[in-house]
Amino acid sequence: MSIRDGILALLQERPSYGYRLRAEFEQRTGATWPLNVGQVYTTLGRLERDGLVESAGEDAEGHVYYRCTEGGGAQALDWFRTPVSRLDRPRDELAIKIALAVRAPGVEALEVIQRQRSETISSLRDLTALKRQGGEEEVGWTLIVDAMVFQAEAEVSWLDHCEARIRSGLPDPGSNEPDRGGDVSPRPAAVAERGGKTDE
């Protein structure tokens, strides 16, 4: 319910209209996940249906304003107050993929892991570059990029962990070439220097 609650939180600050809500949401969260306008209108409709927001008429330019009702404001504050549980998170597609790959016939789990690690390390580079160029402008955006960096680093660690467990668990039953040489991505080690850079 992150979009619904996010829009509700924005409306709790001040009344607004669809297009501007989208702009505000993207400005605060940094266009990391671009928000489709259509999503805003359907969400506003549902919020109005549930009595959390109400229409506040149009202004001179024809913008359809919505404002938070009392119940809506309470729910927005409640959303901030309630921590998100680990249980109500979406499924981790990568975890599922690896879990299925370790047993799937015709699929080399180690190759899947290596390919994924390359991809993740690559996006990690992009993220640090992004962080370097984009300055202090918007606090929320910086924090979100940091969140993705932390998650990507954890992902790399986990992939290493998976590889170690698989290698130890089934020490190459078919062929005996424990070091595939060429396409094996190098050990991370130089993944990021997050601790220092961020707080300067």
Add this chain to the structure above:
Amino acid sequence: MSIRDGILALLQERPSYGYRLRAEFEQRTGATWPLNVGQVYTTLGRLERDGLVESAGEDAEGHVYYRCTEGGGAQALDWFRTPVSRLDRPRDELAIKIALAVRAPGVEALEVIQRQRSETISSLRDLTALKRQGGEEEVGWTLIVDAMVFQAEAEVSWLDHCEARIRSGLPDPGSNEPDRGGDVSPRPAAVAERGGKTDE
């Protein structure tokens, strides 16, 4: 598309029917995210519509079997081969919440962070307990629990990071009570001892 592709991957191993697919999926991934049966049937319908699976008739007990078509098998292998990008991941509700909280009037971002950290550390304890009791049974399940542990640890680190940035960025403009005393959760420090325990 994790469910769709996951079911396709299972069918690529061998033909099966709805209820058993759900059981297999949960067995491999560890019932971490319990999969609703209804989801399986709607997904099977869509896969059949798209020509990736085909009905293979019923057996003596009346089980409606599905089998992978050629195209479906190719797509399943393709799913394993293609790494998941950072871009096509679902929005991180927690990141959005924090990003909006830092500016929202009437919301103390630091309190939100502290509450969340308590929650995350708590679930981290649950996860390590889970890992300790559940033995080596299923490889995939162990890896998925590990993935959640790594993510939760990264989340705690990120929350600390957020707190530090907020404290340095806005050194208590309104009220001057930098230490709220009682309900402030203690520093983590004893979060987990993942490095050693996992590989024993």
Add this chain to the structure above:
DNA sequence: CGCCACGTGCATACCTGGTATACATACTGA
């Protein structure tokens, strides 16, 4: 001037993920 592209703003259709529920059958135990 007329037209075209573009930004802004609203609305809808459609797909997937996710949950609940209905419904049927078979086994099991009080």
Add this chain to the structure above:
DNA sequence: TCAGTATGTATACCAGGTATGCACGTGGCG
């Protein structure tokens, strides 16, 4: 015998997400 439970299939409904259509205004350009 009847209730409860496990197995199995199917459908309805909601929310998230994307694409698209439609309208309006403005500014450029032949």
